[in-house]
Amino acid sequence: MLLVGLLKTNLWVNVPFLSGLSPQVVVGVLVSLSLFEIFASKKRLGQRAIQLAQLVLSPIVGAWMGMATARFTGLPDAMVATIGIVGGLLALVLQLVQVGWFFRLRGFPLWANLLQDILCVVLVLFAFDAPTHGGSIALLLLWLSIRSSSVWYRWYHNGRRSRQSPPN
Secondary structure: OHHHHHHOOOOHHHOOOHHHOOHHHHHHHHHHHHHHHHHHOOOHHHHHHHHHHHHHHHHHHHHHHHHHHHHHHOOOHHHHHHHHHHHHHHHHHHHHHHHHHHHHHOOOOHHHHHHHHHHHHHHHHHHHHOHHHHHHHHHHHHHHHHHHHHHHHHHHHHHHHHHHOOOO
């Protein structure tokens, strides 16, 4: 949100709740959270704390960004609310997939965190500048999430069967 807010002028005017706060306060809080994320992501305990915070906050941020994009494009209020709900749910699904991979792999390498952050920024920038491409990226991420769930299902059931079968 920090990078998008800095790149897009007057973005905070379109974001619910953030539009009522001073831009200096918003930037200060987002810089503080970004610095915490950078330093905490080095250790596994910090990564777990970040995962928990992101799991709780991702639907809120997804809804805010979806509503900001809808307001930025001038859609009617009914559509703004719908896009906010869809954006929040998409962010929650993507975060749940990330948490699942985090616990399956027992942590993420630093390059994976960096790649995820870059992809998120690209997705949001496309949502503002080229909504069709942004929607395509969002659908691709949703498809990857669905594929991940089928991989987890097979992994879980294969592990469960191997634990239940008696040794020969």
